[in-house]
Amino acid sequence: MTVDQAQTDKLLAIVNQQIEQKSFNYDDQRLIAQMIEGLGDTRGLVRLGFAEALGKVGKPAVKPLIDALLNHDNVVVRRAAGKTLTLIEDPEAVPHLIYALLHDQDTVVQGSAIGALARTGEAAVTPLLQVLASPDSSESHKGHAAWALAFIGAKAEAQLYSAYQSDSPEVRAAVVGAIAKLVEENRQDTKALNLLVKSLEDDASNVRSEAAAVLGNLKYQAAVPKLVELLNHSWGQTRSAAALSLMKIGDRTCLDSLEMAVSQEDDQEIKKVMALAISMLNKQTDADDWE
Numbered sequence: 001m002t003v004d005q006a007q008t009d010k011l012l013a014i015v016n017q018q019i020e021q022k023s024f025n026y027d028d029q030r031l032i033a034q035m036i037e038g039l040g041d042t043r044g045l046v047r048l049g050f051a052e053a054l055g056k057v058g059k060p061a062v063k064p065l066i067d068a069l070l071n072h073d074n075v076v077v078r079r080a081a082g083k084t085l086t087l088i089e090d091p092e093a094v095p096h097l098i099y100a101l102l103h104d105q106d107t108v109v110q111g112s113a114i115g116a117l118a119r120t121g122e123a124a125v126t127p128l129l130q131v132l133a134s135p136d137s138s139e140s141h142k143g144h145a146a147w148a149l150a151f152i153g154a155k156a157e158a159q160l161y162s163a164y165q166s167d168s169p170e171v172r173a174a175v176v177g178a179i180a181k182l183v184e185e186n187r188q189d190t191k192a193l194n195l196l197v198k199s200l201e202d203d204a205s206n207v208r209s210e211a212a213a214v215l216g217n218l219k220y221q222a223a224v225p226k227l228v229e230l231l232n233h234s235w236g237q238t239r240s241a242a243a244l245s246l247m248k249i250g251d252r253t254c255l256d257s258l259e260m261a262v263s264q265e266d267d268q269e270i271k272k273v274m275a276l277a278i279s280m281l282n283k284q285t286d287a288d289d290w291e
Helices: 003-020 029-040 046-057 058-073 074-086 089-103 107-133 141-162 169-183 190-201 207-217 221-230 238-250 254-264 266-287
Strands: none
Touching: 003 029, 003 046, 029 046, 029 058, 029 074, 046 058, 046 074, 058 074, 058 089, 058 207, 074 089, 074 107, 089 107, 089 190, 107 141, 107 169, 107 207, 141 169, 169 190, 169 207, 190 207, 190 221, 207 221, 207 238, 221 254, 238 254, 254 266
């Protein structure tokens, strides 16, 4: 152990003792700054120790952590600052976390920022929707934002339903993914299920495909008639998504429709997807015969 590491360990021990004994000076910004520097330690457990201690410090640590997230030269500190803000869940950090997501070149920092945004909850929803709707956002940023919305889920249910009216297909597709999480938590959520089925008729291909995917994952039998209709849709991505969804749902009554669709399909890649769906459903039939 180096001298610097010994001093760092001593600082962490003192801080933890003060927090436990309720003698920690929450106004001591110099001490908080030293703790944040500890987030750059080469030892993972030490970084975790400082992150947990800063999490217990809470609000007084938010601004220094934001500054570290945005400006620190050491990428390890920036990463850990984002992860530590995840523990505090302070809405004040939201715009700065969005900035880090969009502008930091390090993908781990971006991941730390999106994790903190997801944990912050409702206060992060509108900025996340703006990321999704912006033409300047990369596909990676949009994917992160969609994941965070799904994580937030029921905490912002009203905002999600409102956002479904957006003109942006990316926003609507992300909302569909997030609404599916509501159904996973409550299979009797008819409002959510109806929205997912309705989304199969959306004007945007990516929204239809997302709806088909989540309905397949949910194995929602009531969606089968609509999915069968989509096997003849003019957009190939939609036909493919419908076939995969029917395969996951496992309703053998759609076999005739799939066989008709595959016989009429011109796109060889989509034909393979439909053939796979037929094969899997037939295997399920064979397995059921032995039950």
